Amino acid sequence: MNMNTNKHIDVALELLKESPLKVTNQRNDIIRILFKNGNCHFTAEDVHCEVQKLGLNISLATVYNCLNQFTKHKILKSVKTSCDKIYFDTNVTSHHHFFCKTTSQLIDIDSKNIKFSKLPKIPGGKKLQSVEVVVNITD
Amino acid sequence: MNMNTNKHIDVALELLKESPLKVTNQRNDIIRILFKNGNCHFTAEDVHCEVQKLGLNISLATVYNCLNQFTKHKILKSVKTSCDKIYFDTNVTSHHHFFCKTTSQLIDIDSKNIKFSKLPKIPGGKKLQSVEVVVNITD
């Protein structure tokens, strides 16, 4: 059972408080939904469905606003896959993903389980931002 | 100057003939546009703009149909990036990409310039389909 305190939720709420974002009921509720099960991947619709299931009245626009603001302020990060929806990731540390094309499910790959022995030279005048590995799998 | 023969175009036209797809004027024209400059990355809109520029009358729906059919039959492949459009790639061999977020431009990374010294175990019951690396860069 969920105890009344949850480390992941508390850490995220603390990040929210430390950010320049205002602490609203909607943001509190959304953070509780997102972080209640530790590292997870969600679409905006997933979050909105959960909001409804809990009987909360938060508009889809607010869900999008929150997810985007949280991403901008490093409380979440976003992941693009070969499917057409944006996934939001509660794990903001540097890591990679399996993407199962059958189930449209993202699975974390810990950074220590992917190592490069060779990386290409960055094109002249550009600077490196991130290296993203997606290992596509099927059933 | 472009000679009247072009290796890349000829190879792609040959793949089209060998495929179960019918050889139509539209497919011929689109292949000539796609492959005239060797390895390239295009959105459907890019292709349709070029179609218009050449005074060809091919509908956007047909451009999408062709690109999707070509992808299904391995004449093209598609690449997803952090931007919201699908890119089609004339290089169907296994390789990776730089994606410049400033210019929304894809640049090929030859397979031999990325090597892994460690890859994660595939989750039970699933099978590996592909490993895609995107190196995000900015100006």
Added chain:
DNA sequence: ATCGTAAATTAGAATTATTCTAATTTAATG
């Protein structure tokens, strides 16, 4: 060459995820 038919093309409508608009409400500060 002509025919028959499945596949391809097309214009425009529909869909889907996401963002925008502009009116209203709220959080946080003094």
Added chain:
DNA sequence: CATTAAATTAGAATAATTCTAATTTACGAT
């Protein structure tokens, strides 16, 4: 409590892509 910038909201708008259904075309068989 008053002020005000930020957040929320419903609904409209946008943008990429797909779908629909009518028409045309490719191409193997006659």
